[in-house]
Amino acid sequence: MKVIIVGGVAGGASCAARLRRLDEKAEILMVERGPYVSYANCGLPYHVSGVIEKESSLLVSNEATFREQFAIDVRTNCEVVGISAAKKTVELKDHKTGKVTTESYDKLVLSPGAAPIRPNIPGFDLPGIFTLRTVPDTRAIRAWLARNDLPGMDTYGGYQTATKAKRAVVIGGGFIGLEMVENLVHLGLEVTLIEKMNQVMPPLDPEIALLVKRRIEEHKVRVELNDGVAGFKQAANGSLEVLTESGKVHPADIVISAIGVRPEIDLAKMAGIEIGERGGIRVDEQMRTSNPDIFAVGDAVEVKDFVTGQWSLIPLAGPANRQGRIAADVIAGRKSRFRGTQGTSICLVFGAAVASTGVSEKQLIKIGDKDYEKIYLFPNSHAGYYPGAKMLAIKVLFRKSNGRLLGAQVLGDDGVKARVDSIAMAIQLGGTVYDLEESELSYAPPFGSAKDPVNFAGMMAANVLRGDMPVAHWDSVGNAFLLDVRNPPELAVEHVAGAVNIPLPELRARLGELPRDREILVICRSAQRAYYATRILLQNGFKVRNISGGMLSRSMLAAK
């Protein structure tokens, strides 16, 4: 059996190595258009700033290792320029020699990835405007940053992190955009982030993304939302000008365009295989394309969203690696299948982390799914009495009808991964909010709380579903009666216009002051005391709901 694997990074490299482990006899040829195989593309932004000091650190494996350890024929700088699905052949162009050869295959695996979108905007090809996908891209950005017109400083100095560039514009507030913002700030640049949407970090809901934006802004980054780039110009002094749709002009010594990626489907088109509704290669759960001898994996394919069952484009390294393994399994005659993607992700944001798993509320709204409820909570990352506890912001989405977990978003300075991973695992296994309520997670004061934030989330959501804590949200307060149960000194700091204040300890004695003919919405700082008040009022016959997240979630309102 001869297998040709096109693309030697995440999915392709995983597939090749796995296939060799399963089949010593298979002839395996892995071709990669670029100069490197199996490099750490997730690390590229951090090499731009020198946080990852050496370029060689990014080269996780190499041709020699694939040859020697796996007996895999690897060809870099080698591009597929033709595929005949009928003859089961590919034409390979060696970019070093220019020579084109034809290779036959029994099975073909496409792992071409997704390419940065290059918008059709005037001036996009000007020098100083970059996208980031490969090691050579990183090298070019570093060289540009080190470039200057002073005599004797015109060469790029190895692992130097100093830069003569002063102002950077990053276009696009997704993962790569945010990582580039942070690394450019790290280099000392003044950074402007321009994002066409009303939020950064598209997988998040806008109110959580607002918290991310605030974090970024704390580091003096100018964030321009709701504005697209209209064009680029070279200014008189040689620097760039970024012109936006709203008419603004942002001067820049360097521009990073990170407005998203698009599946590379040229090869798939050549092979005549099916492209899906989202523009990616369509595969079944065994990573087989519409042609049974052609498989596809990684950022180029559409995957089923694990929670919604919808076709999605989710370019993440974890799923790409698993898909590569699964394609190898299937080629080797096994029955492995891909379970779909939860979109679990995490991103460093100036020392904090923001993470999500499962669906967002905006996705649910988009698909018209109304069988969900949400809660917000702001627990400490670990026991409040142990030094260093930091507030987490957590949003959890769950099925109203049965409590099944749908998604979670977590932001904070500490302990974010533990919480999102626990919930990701619960989602994968079909868990409910009741499972979170009863889950037994590790606790000692430096690491968590006896009731972990994940337990708290489960308890709150379960309280909602059991009817113990009817819940309301700031975006649908209407003209309900607002009851604030905080203590007067807290109100002095910030209060809600029109809310009546009865501190919780006085509530039982002052029930007569509350209306019986109107719905009461209860407020406190974090919604905990408001929950206690809700219980008191419910049992005394009032119609009442607790505003999830209290004053803390109110601060996210501006995102709406």
Add this chain to the structure above:
Amino acid sequence: MKVIIVGGVAGGASCAARLRRLDEKAEILMVERGPYVSYANCGLPYHVSGVIEKESSLLVSNEATFREQFAIDVRTNCEVVGISAAKKTVELKDHKTGKVTTESYDKLVLSPGAAPIRPNIPGFDLPGIFTLRTVPDTRAIRAWLARNDLPGMDTYGGYQTATKAKRAVVIGGGFIGLEMVENLVHLGLEVTLIEKMNQVMPPLDPEIALLVKRRIEEHKVRVELNDGVAGFKQAANGSLEVLTESGKVHPADIVISAIGVRPEIDLAKMAGIEIGERGGIRVDEQMRTSNPDIFAVGDAVEVKDFVTGQWSLIPLAGPANRQGRIAADVIAGRKSRFRGTQGTSICLVFGAAVASTGVSEKQLIKIGDKDYEKIYLFPNSHAGYYPGAKMLAIKVLFRKSNGRLLGAQVLGDDGVKARVDSIAMAIQLGGTVYDLEESELSYAPPFGSAKDPVNFAGMMAANVLRGDMPVAHWDSVGNAFLLDVRNPPELAVEHVAGAVNIPLPELRARLGELPRDREILVICRSAQRAYYATRILLQNGFKVRNISGGMLSRSMLAAK
């Protein structure tokens, strides 16, 4: 309905607050023998050293809050001195007045906790020997540490952390013992830890506990295993001498005895309710004792081990809190049930963390369960190319017959909680190693790897169960043929006597050098290359197994 709750910390306090939320009308009386309710007993060791600076930080709630927010009658310094289950009354002694009163109940909840074991050893009552359970205990230890005979320094100075004590002996290497060791080192004391068993941290298997011991020893702590304390003496200079069973004498200015806890069952005996086989109060899954009007929660009760189904004593704060909630639910007429305890725990060890969930191998051995396999792995806490990656040590136990997860132990400087919590969640939901293999956990280079350590664990275990990677362990090498596939420079550092070296890249060409009539066990540093070698050899007809964890797990052999 009148409910009396005995014990105002974790389980009792949770029960009281939850019950009030569910039932505004219930009369709730919570009595606590000590001076404080709802204090942070998990934080006590950290207050000894001043890491938690203020004693007041430990007082999470207080009587006034319970009265005002929850309308709960709280009595501190109030001890139950009699229970009549027939009359449904308790006799309460107020330690401030000495007065004894009788209170009737409809439902009684016992949450008396577990008391430090006070061994019957000569000299245990000498001044300077302490156990640690309560805020007053902590205060006494701090006062003793600050005590000295210099004029003008004989009062305890508030939040002072300086100490005149120079040498401490901690007896018992469990959670509290290790936390006290660390905090005493933090205060600058020379610390000796004496442990009667052959390991520290009883929930761990000995080989993982050995890694913990090494961590402690790196901080100049003397760890004396396999030695019990025979007695205590006051030396001529006034300091203490700890005499051990092996005949050693350890001088000490302070001794902390932390050899374990024993359920407080005096009240249960008074009430005539059933005591279980492990010496704790026997309850059903609704926390009901053998008397349907008496409930018990927290460290005093026996719980079902979630994995083995065996009755166990697992004194942990998380389960105690959940049990308190469940007792309240049931008293309020709900159907909640306790799912059992996984024993999930974590402990800070000089900046590192050690955590476990589910069963240990030694528990499985003890109950004669042979349907299990184990793997060891030593992955990076996050992508190796991103700065600060640290090696984790992970052991995972799983069912040989169906892949169900049984337990995990994790040690490392970073990312321990995330991994043990993900696995704890998987265990809770009946997950298998195949679920770990396919799980989608959050990844970015500063936080994890595209294949998270949890995925790696799943892949390795699944490889074992699918027969792709027959596994061996250092403790059962016998006289198999040992093949080391590392490169010669690695062998120069450390090698295994008698092992034949064929570096992995040469293996395919040198198969003729290997025996076909003997089992081959393959070694490398971490068992990854050995896995590749195992695949090559298996497919070439050899009988072969991979030694799990490679040279890295060999270093734990000394524990056996």
